[in-house]
Amino acid sequence: MHLAYIVAEFPSLTETFVLREIEALQRRGVTVTVFALRRAAAGVPVHASAAAWVPQVRYAPRVLTAAVVLASLSRLRGSPRRCLRSFGAALRGCGRHPRRALAALWHSAVATAWAAEGERLGIEHVHAEFAFVTADVARTMAAWLGRRFSVSAHAWDVYAQPPAELARHLEGCAFVTACTQAARQHLDAVLPVPFRERLHLIRHGLDFGSPRVPDGGPSNAGLPLVLGVGRIEEKKGFCYLLDACDLLRERGVTFRCVIAGDGSLLGRLAAMATTLDLGGCVEFTGRLNQEQLAGLYRQAAVFVLPSVVARDGDRDGLPNTVLEAMDAGLPVVTTRAAAASEAIADGESGFLVPPHDTEALADRIESLLRSPQLRRTVGGAARRRVREAFDIDRNVESLIRLFEDSIGAK
Structure with missing residues (x-):
């Protein structure tokens, strides 16, 4: 054929x-x-x-x-x-x-x-x-x-x-x-x-014959890393991740955040981080290839993608970065705006929060950052789920x- x-x-x-x-x-x-x-x-x-x-x-x-x-x-x-x-x-x-x-x-x-x-x-x-x-x-x-x-x-x-x-x-x-x-x-x-x-x-x-993250799970040396990966566009909702980072800092949670990707809203998002005085804990990497992302998946403690429905109706399907993070053994926090529920059982293999809900997003991230055992349990279930169905x-x-x-x- x-x-x-x-x-x-x-x-x-x-x-x-x-x-x-x-x-x-x-x-x-x-x-x-x-x-x-x-x-x-x-x-x-x-x-x-x-x-x-x-x-x-x-x-x-x-x-x-x-x-x-x-x-x-x-x-x-x-x-x-x-x-x-x-x-x-x-x-x-x-x-x-x-x-x-x-x-x-x-x-x-x-x-x-x-x-x-x-x-x-x-x-x-x-x-x-x-x-x-x-x-x-x-x-x-x-x-x-x-x-x-x-x-x-x-x-x-x-x-x-x-x-x-x-x-x-x-x-x-x-x-x-x-x-x-x-x-x-x-x-x-x-x-x-x-x-x-x-x-x-x-x-x-995913091609499980070509592992992107070595077996043994993520390596979380230093401050726990909150990772977001995707195009910097409205439907990805990364502005809500920045607001959640602001809340987490107010609550005394220690972490660092990396947002990997590029897009039409990158300048606006960077300006928002400056306004919120998040420069010390939030980093924008720009575009990365799969080999570069593999290192970030391995370092991360939590993966976050706060998807929303854009004003023109555009929205995520089931983002491949979610599947990649699950295969890396990461607990994923995302929203119900996309089709992530087709891969994630809420509370078991990840967490689903309402779109636009900064407080709920921050709560889930905080619970994972404060509990290495919860991260291991949810991340392990995520990896099993993605390998069964994807x-x-x-x-x-x-x-x-x-x-x-x-x-x-x-």
Whole structure:
């Protein structure tokens, strides 16, 4: 089986779940070729496993190239009506937005060129990560190949897109996967009836054959470390972690806090830490790769991700950093705004607090910081839970069956 995986960016520091899925497919004997619309920005840290993939990835050119032009002209000469229909379909939904229309035409032309590459490679199915532009590219590429395509829908495209726009991106797909039960139920509620029988739950997971944290649990030498990892955006709720740190300090709790990640709100969050006079106990690391994060997971005493629903409706699914922290044997404190309850049994394998509730967040962190035994008990249960339900090599088997069924139904 040879699959084309369409992604917006590769490598992507915040989309390790895509890389883990692709690698698990490869271990199961599936050949995967990655097609990416853009490269990672210069200077962004890259996971070691992702770096090994970069030479094999087919990237969209940044400017109009002869290959893209010739591919489109070849299709136009061979199937003029079909080619014009393809470009017309690309323009649907652009409205009176010239820049969107140009981008849509460009992506359609790239998909046409990629289809020629797909023919040479023997691609049997096209799969898109995210129900957005990548899904449109996958549809066009698959149509020229005479193959079927599928889409994995994730947090932003599930919750923040208008349902009609989401349905447009998914039009014609063989199946749609969601990584949490909450996302699947949301899609079932907002999408037209014909989509519902094509919805499937395929959970993300970790590769337990490549441990990130040595056995023996975290090392908590020195002040206990409260760790937060994620993009610095509204839905991550890190402002509530800073407020909780302020409360903990007032209560006389000794700790240090590290927030690892980057995003549009990093400057605002750093300014908030300064206003609260937290400079002595809170550190912002910026972007880190998996190898750098492994050291922090090992040092940490508690992992905290105070997720909220953003004003545009965006929210977390089940953040992979939560799974990584659980596998590191860390007790996790997060909220019910995301789908963390699908991995965490409150009070047993972690703690769930109401979103926006700084006091409840601080209470749970304090109880864990004051009790090494509670940390060990909850962290041990967390590790057992994640290894039972979130093994990527097991979870990907269901996805392989979907690909096989789609290829067989052609």
